Amino acid sequence: MPLITEPNLIHPDDFYEALIDMHRDLSDNQSQAANAQLILLLANHIGDAEVLRAAMLAARQGVAPQQAATA
Numbered sequence: 152m153p154l155i156t157e158p159n160l161i162h163p164d165d166f167y168e169a170l171i172d173m174h175r176d177l178s179d180n181q182s183q184a185a186n187a188q189l190i191l192l193l194a195n196h197i198g199d200a201e202v203l204r205a206a207m208l209a210a211r212q213g214v215a216p217q218q219a220a221t222a
Contacts (some may be wrong), residue, residue: 154205 152164160166173189194203 152199152202154202154209158208 173185177185197203
């Protein structure tokens with residue numbers, strides 16, 4: 152099963168609203184924990200390590216690694 156990268160949500164605005172609502176009234180730490188739990192739940196649901204690796208690679212593309220501070 153290849154990673155689907157084209158738009159695939161039937162109601163993307165509803166999903167985005169639900170995602171924002173999930174974070175409402177949470178601290179930054181709680182929001183990060185909720186994101187981590189969501190990622191793990193969805194990864195478990197997908198269950199295909201190859202698809203998950205492709206998703207991690209795609210998510211990382213375009214995000215520059217943090218530069219180490221020079222002394």
